[in-house]
Amino acid sequence: MGLQMQRSLSHVSFSICSDLRRRQIDLLRKHRGGSVDLEVNEKTGIALMTLNNPKKKNAITGSMHLEFEERIEELEKWETGKGLIVKGCGNTFCSGGDLNFVRALAKEKDSDNPSLMSSFMQNATTRLSNLPLITVALVEGFAVGGGAELMTCCDFRVVHSSARIGFLEAQMGLSTGWGGSVRLVHLLGRSKALQLLTSARVISGIDAQKIGLADEIFGESDDPLEATTSFLTKYLKFPSEVIKAMKRVAVNASKSDSKSVEHLNAKETDIFQNLCGGPANLAALNRK
Numbered sequence: 444m445g446l447q448m449q450r451s452l453s454h455v456s457f458s459i460c461s462d463l464r465r466r467q468i469d470l471l472r473k474h475r476g477g478s479v480d481l482e483v484n485e486k487t488g489i490a491l492m493t494l495n496n497p498k499k500k501n502a503i504t505g506s507m508h509l510e511f512e513e514r515i516e517e518l519e520k521w522e523t524g525k526g527l528i529v530k531g532c533g534n535t536f537c538s539g540g541d542l543n544f545v546r547a548l549a550k551e552k553d554s555d556n557p558s559l560m561s562s563f564m565q566n567a568t569t570r571l572s573n574l575p576l577i578t579v580a581l582v583e584g585f586a587v588g589g590g591a592e593l594m595t596c597c598d599f600r601v602v603h604s605s606a607r608i609g610f611l612e613a614q615m616g617l618s619t620g621w622g623g624s625v626r627l628v629h630l631l632g633r634s635k636a637l638q639l640l641t642s643a644r645v646i647s648g649i650d651a652q653k654i655g656l657a658d659e660i661f662g663e664s665d666d667p668l669e670a671t672t673s674f675l676t677k678y679l680k681f682p683s684e685v686i687k688a689m690k691r692v693a694v695n696a697s698k699s700d701s702k703s704v705e706h707l708n709a710k711e712t713d714i715f716q717n718l719c720g721g722p723a724n725l726a727a728l729n730r731k
């Protein structure tokens with residue numbers, strides 16, 4: 444292909460990308476509420492990301508999608524960092540997508556809004572998975588729907604024994620839309636992942652540990668943040684450049700044993716787009 448032709452094609456693909464990005468941002472910033480907060484501790488090398496929408500059990504609004512991505516961008520640039528803890532505000536993790544937002548997406552079935560939201564969040568959650576930091580989800584209270592998907596983005600999960608974890612998407616007439624199925628199959632294998640995804644069963648922290656979804660359990664008498672920090676610190680004792688290098692190697696290794704995550708995510712988005720606003724999804728939204 445001639446150089447001129449290559450230049451004009453890359454110009455076209457850049458415009459398509461920037462058009463997609465503009466439409467994603469326009470859609471997400473219409474649905475406001477809550478925040479995603481980041482505290483960086485230079486001394487320990489550990490950052491704390493908090494999903495903050497406690498009145499809705501930390502449901503993720505449109506504007507929180509955007510803030511989630513912004514915080515990840517900050518972490519990508521954090522050269523001296525070693526670790527990250529992702530948690531929810533008010534002793535609960537996350538109840539998934541804000542149902543008001545999901546309802547708005549479902550109403551516009553004929554638009555590609557569900558796909559815009561899903562592809563945005565898949566990109567952001569993949570970037571979280573690939574951060575050159577050791578990442579831990581601190582899970583207490585509820586981690587349901589997209590909240591359960593989010594906990595799978597981290598390298599480890601430290602979970603309260605009585606936490607309630609459920610991939611409720613099927614119950615909502617939906618499939619996962621934030622990359623959760625791909626990551627769950629990688630974590631647990633196909634059979635165990637399918638059992639959770641197709642039953643929408645809600646399991647405790649103890650049961651999550653039994654099937655390999657939780658790496659460490661804490662109880663009533665433990666301070667959640669202290670328990671999680673102490674778990675994480677075991678993996679942060681070497682210099683940040685060594686930890687970052689190890690994480691990069693692990694990320695590359697997990698990519699090479701399967702089709703590219705981007706390809707698998709694109710398939711998931713198509714499936715999500717087809718279900719969102721369909722009969723099962725509308726019936727579930729009417730029940731809520």
Ligand SMILES: CCC(=O)SCCNC(=O)CCNC(=O)[C@H](O)C(C)(C)COP(=O)(O)OP(=O)(O)OC[C@H]1O[C@@H](n2cnc3c(N)ncnc32)[C@H](O)[C@@H]1OP(=O)(O)O
Nearest residue numbers: 498499500502538539540541542543585587588589615620
């Ligand atoms: C990516 C696609 C997806 O994530 S689809 C899946 C979306 N998520 C869900 O279906 C979970 C919906 N929520 C629930 O099932 C329950 O609220 C759970 C999380 C189990 C908590 O139950 P419970 O302890 O009884 O609290 P509650 O239901 O009274 O909730 C307190 C207030 O929070 C709200 N809330 C909760 N989850 C969401 C959500 N995802 N979106 C919007 N609002 C949510 C509830 O409506 C309730 O509000 P209010 O106090 O009645 O005004």
